[in-house]
Amino acid sequence: MRLNPEFRRYLWLELSTQRLIALPLVLAAIFWLTWLTSEEPLRNVTSTALILFYLGTLLWGCRLAGASVVGELRDATWDWQRMSSIRPWSMTWAKLLGSTVFAWLGALICLLVYALASIARGHGGQLVSELAVVVMIGLLAQSVTLAVSLLWLRRTASPGRGAVVTPQVFGLLAGLLALFLWGDLAFAKVEVWGAGGWYGMTFEPRLFFIVSLAIFLGWSYLAAGRLMQAELQVRQRPWAWPAFTIFLMVYLQGFLPHLCRRCGESLAGNLTLPFVVGLLLAYLALFIFPKQPVQWRALSLALRTGAWGRAIHLLPHWAIALAISLTVGFALTAALTTRPETASGPDKTQSALAILAIVAFMLRDVAIVLLLNIGGRLGRGDMAAAIYLLLLHAIAPGILLGTLGPPWSGLTSGFVDLGLTAVMLDIGDWAAPGNQTLAAFRDLPTVALIGGSVQAAVLLLLLWRRWAAFQAAFARRVARSD
Helix, strand or coil: CCCCHHHHHHHHHHCCHHHHHHHHHHHHHHHHHHHHCCCCHHHHHHHHHHHHHHHHHHHHHHHHHHHHHHHHHHCCCHHHHHCCCCCHHHHHHHHHHHCCHHHHHHHHHHHHHHHHHHHHHCCCCCHHHHHHHHHHHHHHHHHHHHHHHHHHHHHCCCCCCHHHHHHHHHHHHHHHHHHHHHHHHHCCCCCCCCCCCECCECCCHHHHHHHHHHHHHHHHHHHHHHHHHHHCCCCCCCCHHHHHHHHHHHHHHCCHHHHCCHHHHCHHHHHHHHHHHHHHHHHHHHHHCCCCHHHHHHHHHHHHHCCHHHHHHHCCHHHHHHHHHHHHHHHHHHHHHHCCCCCCCCCHHHHHHHHHHHHHHHHHHHHHHHHHHCCCCCCHHHHHHHHHHHHHHHHHHHHHHHHHCHHHHHHCCCHHHHHHHHHHHHHCCCCCCCCHHHHHHCCHHHHHHHHHHHHHHHHHHHHHHHHHHHHHHHHHHHHHHC
16 A cells, blocks of 8 residues: 555654654653652553643644644745645645654553553543543644644735644644543533433433544544645635534534523524524634635626536635524524514514624624725734724723613624623513613614614625725726736
8 A cells, every 4th residue: 555655754754763762761761750759650650641642642743733734834845745746635634643643652652551551450441432532632633723724824925923823722722622521521520411411312421422522523624624625726615614504503502402491492492502603603704714805706707607616616605604694593583573472571573683683783794804805915804804893892882881871782783782682581571560671671672783784784885885996906907917
């Protein structure tokens, strides 16, 4: 069998004779010192081996994975690799496992020591599942690091200081989150969504966690592979992000009956969490994926000429995520307006207006981000848009609340205030005397919908004018070049 040439190159670079001799000796010295200085040698050796494994995979391994492509760019060798005949998926796993092969060699030695010490202590009953989980946690952290690294390079013209540190932080956070959840299950500190907590079905908690971890590991590798395809200029259909959005909606919705029994009693309650998930992922896609006006112009041309296959390839990820979120939002609005209403229950009209207001603010925010990205430098528009959205969603509502009162705080942002209002509408008893607080917030959805709609209309108009000016300038440049 022919070995992947990129992976073989990493084996030559990373596994020198000196390293292969030094690494086992250093680890053996650490374990031997732990054994000699401990009152409970087996227990301390087990703990030391596990700690060294996580240090090697989460800290060192993530660092190596994040630097795998950035290092090639700094050494001016990445363009040669991009022009090679290695396929994107082969390049992905070669970068993921090849750049971290020395770290994994040390980690596997630590796992071997951990397994032998656990068996000697009589704790080998769950050893196979424990080893599988810790290996997948390490791979998950490194896959996330590589994916964020590739995404970072797509958004910046040249790698800077944050090109390695930022991906490493995200990978480390992903690994620590998985490790935290596994620790709760392994040591039974809290009741985690195990038995009877997912769509009312009963699962053994450890098995459910292992399957879930394997699925998310697959998503992280898919993300790295898709971004590697984009980096190698391979045409691809934009299906991965929408598929992940729908998957996460369905996956998280399964925990709702366990966490909130009342929320799952109606169609509106079952659509609320997917709407929130879709909203967050749409915003995330809007900021993390590049906004390229030239791509939008090509998409517009493909739509006008009926080239539907090319149009599908050119669809931006954020546009599909936005469409999914809006679809769920309108479905939630319809479910709210058609549900039965009681005298003391939630006001279905105000609840529906709150959802429509959130949709309006979302369209306004999309227009702001796109407006600042047309004709600007790469990455500058997103930073400016993030500052403006922070002002609109965090600072302006507080000023309006303190000066004009509760309803007017929804003029610039609907998310926090409308979310709180939806909860208050759902639990508040409007027939109860002295309920002035709820009554003061009751008009907030209407104010927010009016304010959000006007702002969205104005900014979408400005976006259209900026887009028309960009197309005219682009046509003039093409005409001069001809």
